[in-house]
């Protein structure tokens with residue numbers, strides 16, 4: 438394990454050409470990344486939420502990429518904490534799924550900057566979650582190559598598979614699989630120690646995406662947030678998703694209002710994960726998929742409801 442001076446994360450050597458950049462915390466915006474180092478070139482899985490974080494990570498990686506510079510970046514999906522740092526790799530080929538690329542735009546950064554300046558409760562919520570990041574100077578640098586299905590890359594002699602598995606967490610999720618290392622980079626299909634959040638769904642699609650990972654010959658699984666795990670981590674995330682989908686569907690079928698469903702679904706052992714309030718978005722997602730007329734909650738509304746949920750939340754004794 439490498440222990441660098443960067444205060445945000447640490448580069449872990451996983452073996453067989455694979456590394457994981459693991460943030461010190463699993464919460465909002467503090468994302469992981471991956472590095473696959475071949476003979477003469479390397480592949481970076483995801484950039485980070487701002488330029489300072491991404492630059493610090495690249496500086497930590499420099500000792501292992503000196504003879505194998507990063508030639509390829511793969512963005513696992515279109516949330517800013519996985520691609521806002523792309524411009525620092527402007528010389529590289531940048532790969533994402535067609536659907537992820539369609540969601541990347543300069544307005545993502547601008548709306549976040551505006552939200553940080555917003556008055557009142559919404560501004561306070563955004564500042565509480567994202568006030569520690571610096572979004573100045575970010576010019577969205579979109580993918581130079583997009584794909585659907587699966588592509589195989591040769592990164593300095595290391596075979597790398599990029600596989601679309603969305604929509605799940607977002608519209609365009611992909612996983613990055615290195616068969617020779619029995620390692621997969623799962624992006625935000627996996628939050629370890631933090632609650633998953635379904636922005637796109639349907640959640641049943643995410644459950645299937647977990648099966649896709651479980652079907653791979655892997656022993657090391659790098660999540661988008663939280664510590665490196667294995668198939669047990671995938672199974673636990675899948676168990677939460679299947680549970681919430683089942684419980685929310687039951688509430689919907691009983692005609693219970695959305696608010697009542699959120700308040701009435703016990704989190705049990707999953708309640709020890711950080712950000713339990715993401716249940717709000719997950720239940721809303723189930724209701725939206727069951728009833729196309731169910732109104733989409735605005736970003737502002739979701740943030741407020743998550744904050745309210747967490748202010749009152751007490752994990753159960755297990």
Ligand SMILES: [Zn+2]
Pocket residue numbers: 466468516518519625661662
């Ligand atoms: Zn993320």
